[in-house]
Structures are given as C-alpha cells and as structure tokens.
Amino acid sequence: MNRSGVSGGLGALMRSAAITGGVAAGIGAWALAPRSIIESRRNKVPAIPRVKYAHRGLHDAGSGLSVGTVNERCAYVDLARRCAIKAGYADESFAGPVAPENSLASFAAACVAGYGIELDLQLTRDGQVVVVHDSDLKRVAGDPRKIKDLTYEELKNIPLFPAPAKSGDAVAVTRGDGKWDERPEGYYQHVPLFSDVLDVVGGRVPLIVEYKFDHYGWDDAAEELMEKGDALLQAYAGAYVVESFHPGAVNWYRKHRPSVNRGQLAENVAFGKSDWREWMCGLLAFNWLGRPDFVAYDWRGGDLPQVRFARKLGAKTVSWTVRSSLEFQRSGEYFDYMIFESFVPGI
Structure with a gap:
C-alpha cells in the first residue's frame, strides 16, 4: 500500500473515532444533564436556600460523633x-442525650442555632410518615425491629439513645429491662412524626427532605410514602427541597410536582460491591430519569468526573456529610452547599 493509501486510512479511522467520541460525549451529557434553566424558570423553581444544613438536626447523640477532632466534636x-435546652427540651441537670439525631429536640436546636436541616422520611406499619434514618432501630435504640413493622404508637415508647451513647455510630446502650412496649419514665426523645417536625420548625430554617428506601424497587409502599410526604410538604409554608438515592423518587417529583427543587443523592461505589443500580447512581447515570436540580454527593467525590461534569452542565452540588473543618477545606471548592455534623461551621 502506498503512503497516500495509508494516510487516507488513518484519516478515516481518526474521523470515525472522533465521531464515535462525540456521540459518546453527547450521550453522556444527555444522561447527566440536570433540569434545564428554561424548564426551571417555567415552573418557578426556587433556589436552594444558601445556608449550612445540619445532618439529622443538631444532635448530641448519633451519627458521626466519632469523626474529626475531639475539640470540634465537643x-x-x-x-x-x-440550643435544645434553650428551646425547652430537658434542662442543664439532665445527664443523658438531650437531642439525639432525627428528634424534635435536634431539629429545634438547629433552628435556635440558625442552621438548615437535613432529615429522612419513612413509613410506619400504620402508614404514618416519620423521620428516621435507618430501616430498623438497632443503632439508635438497641431495638432490632424495623420501622415498617412498628406503629407510631409503638415508636413513641422507644427512647432514642436511652442511655449515654457510645461514641460515634456504635450501637446505642439499650434499656436494661428490654421492655420496648412500655413507656419509660423521665425525659427521652423518640422517632417523631414528620407533621410534628414541620410544626416545630415552622419555617424558621430551610429543609432538605430525603425520601428513604432500603432497596431500588418500586411498590405501593414507595408510592404511598411519596404521596403522603408530599401532601405534608404542600401544606407547609416553609422553604424546602427534596432528594433521594432512589431515581424513581426524583422522577416522581419531576412528574407530579415540577415546581419543587429536587436532588439526586449519590456516592462513589465500587463495581460489583453493591447493587448495580447503586453503582450506576454513583455515576449519575440515572440523572436523565429525574432531571435533578442538584446533586447531593459524598464529600469525598467532589472531584470525580461525573460530579464536575454535572456541575458544569448546571446542577448545583451539595456535599454530605462533612464532619470536620479539614473535610470542609478539602471539599469546599467542589460544592455549592454543605450538609454537616460533628463540627461547628460558620453560619
């Protein structure tokens, strides 16, 4: 083959590669793209209020309290x-946790301090929307039963971190008698109704509301949680945005409540180490389904290509969960907003 033939073949190969790369880039941009500015304006979508958001409220027992420096944690x-005592919960003499995570006291404390709040929604056996993170109560109360198997009346009898909690995310110290169905004496906090949380907050600070699921399927219970949670938010006058790890929940808001600011939660997970859908969510590959206004990503992943690209395409970015000033310094340049705990950031 002569030189011109070789040159022509290489040129054709390069053009083909360029076209293929362009198509791939176009598909990637389409998949990761957030809601368009035009659609956002048409639906009058409010921006995320620019405050720092306290993870599960401002709490003195629960998630993350073993991370970061001792001085910052204290x-x-x-x-x-x-702040919880100032809001009227317990008093200075109370020795146990006053404001455990995702409790009315922790949300009241965040309001007193002037921070926004991030919280989690689930359904009870009797169809009540409650605020709690885990699918069961083992970590927060030493009770292995699942939220979906308990009524709200039963949850009211179960103290969150009923004795001085072990550091960080360790299992809470259980009640000595193990009688979970008997209301204990004295001060304690329990899993609250979402309606009661909204009453306590009363619009004083903005909310990031996460719809919580323990799998990526979609059933009647998932639909019920979405409908009931949204009904409570529609009746609420304060500022809020919604988010979920489940792309179906983000898509639900896209279809049913386009005027609400919505976000896709994600984190970077290794392929084959979890549900493949979780891996795909970590790549933000399902953004096309929900067209989120923001991406809430593990703070360690701010420099990942998919996060940077989504931000370049117009998505706001929210870091979770930042637990020290050092983590904030390392992640701050990649994120527009922050969900924090275990240290006190500036307002």
Whole structure:
C-alpha cells in the first residue's frame, strides 16, 4: 500500500473515532444533564436556600460523633445541647442525650442555632410518615425491629439513645429491662412524626427532605410514602427541597410536582460491591430519569468526573456529610452547599 493509501486510512479511522467520541460525549451529557434553566424558570423553581444544613438536626447523640477532632466534636455536642435546652427540651441537670439525631429536640436546636436541616422520611406499619434514618432501630435504640413493622404508637415508647451513647455510630446502650412496649419514665426523645417536625420548625430554617428506601424497587409502599410526604410538604409554608438515592423518587417529583427543587443523592461505589443500580447512581447515570436540580454527593467525590461534569452542565452540588473543618477545606471548592455534623461551621 502506498503512503497516500495509508494516510487516507488513518484519516478515516481518526474521523470515525472522533465521531464515535462525540456521540459518546453527547450521550453522556444527555444522561447527566440536570433540569434545564428554561424548564426551571417555567415552573418557578426556587433556589436552594444558601445556608449550612445540619445532618439529622443538631444532635448530641448519633451519627458521626466519632469523626474529626475531639475539640470540634465537643464544641458541636455542647452547642446542640445548649440550643435544645434553650428551646425547652430537658434542662442543664439532665445527664443523658438531650437531642439525639432525627428528634424534635435536634431539629429545634438547629433552628435556635440558625442552621438548615437535613432529615429522612419513612413509613410506619400504620402508614404514618416519620423521620428516621435507618430501616430498623438497632443503632439508635438497641431495638432490632424495623420501622415498617412498628406503629407510631409503638415508636413513641422507644427512647432514642436511652442511655449515654457510645461514641460515634456504635450501637446505642439499650434499656436494661428490654421492655420496648412500655413507656419509660423521665425525659427521652423518640422517632417523631414528620407533621410534628414541620410544626416545630415552622419555617424558621430551610429543609432538605430525603425520601428513604432500603432497596431500588418500586411498590405501593414507595408510592404511598411519596404521596403522603408530599401532601405534608404542600401544606407547609416553609422553604424546602427534596432528594433521594432512589431515581424513581426524583422522577416522581419531576412528574407530579415540577415546581419543587429536587436532588439526586449519590456516592462513589465500587463495581460489583453493591447493587448495580447503586453503582450506576454513583455515576449519575440515572440523572436523565429525574432531571435533578442538584446533586447531593459524598464529600469525598467532589472531584470525580461525573460530579464536575454535572456541575458544569448546571446542577448545583451539595456535599454530605462533612464532619470536620479539614473535610470542609478539602471539599469546599467542589460544592455549592454543605450538609454537616460533628463540627461547628460558620453560619
């Protein structure tokens, strides 16, 4: 073959590669793209309020309290207790946790301190929308029963972190008698109704509301949670945005409530180490389904190509969960908003 033939073949190959690369880039941009500015304006979607968001409220027992520096943790717990007591929960003499995670006291404390709030929604056996993170109560109360198997009346009898909790995310110290169905004496906090949380917050600070699921399927219970949670939010006058790890929940808001600011939660997971859909969500490959206004990503992943690209395409970015000033410094340049705990950031 002569040189011109070789040159022509290489040129054709390069053109083909360029076209293929362009198509791939176009598909990638389409998949990761957030809601368009035109659609956002048409639906009058409010921006995310620019505050820092306290993870599961401002709490003195629960998630993340073994991370970061001792001084920062102590300052955070002290602030949570002082603000909860100022809001009327317990008093200075109470030795146990005053404001455990995802409790009315922790949300009241965040309001007193002036922080926004991130919280999680699930359904009880009797169809009540409650605020709780885990699918069961083992970590937060030492009770292995699942939220979906308990009524709200039963949940009211189960103290969150009923004794001085072990550090961080360790299993809570259980009640000594193990009688979960008997209302204990004295001060304690329990899993609250979402309606009661909204009453306590009363529009004083903005909310990031997560719809919580323990799998990626979609059934009647998932639909019920979406409908009931949204009904409560429609009746609420305060500022809020919604988010979920489940792309179906984000898509639900796209279809049913386009005026609500919605976000896709995600984290970077290794292929083959989890449900393949979780891996795909980590790549933001399902953004096309929900067309989120923002991406809430593990703070360690801010520099990942998919997060940077989604932000370049117009998505706002929210970091979770930042637990020290050092983590904030490392992640701050990649995110527009922050969900925090275990240290006290500036307002």
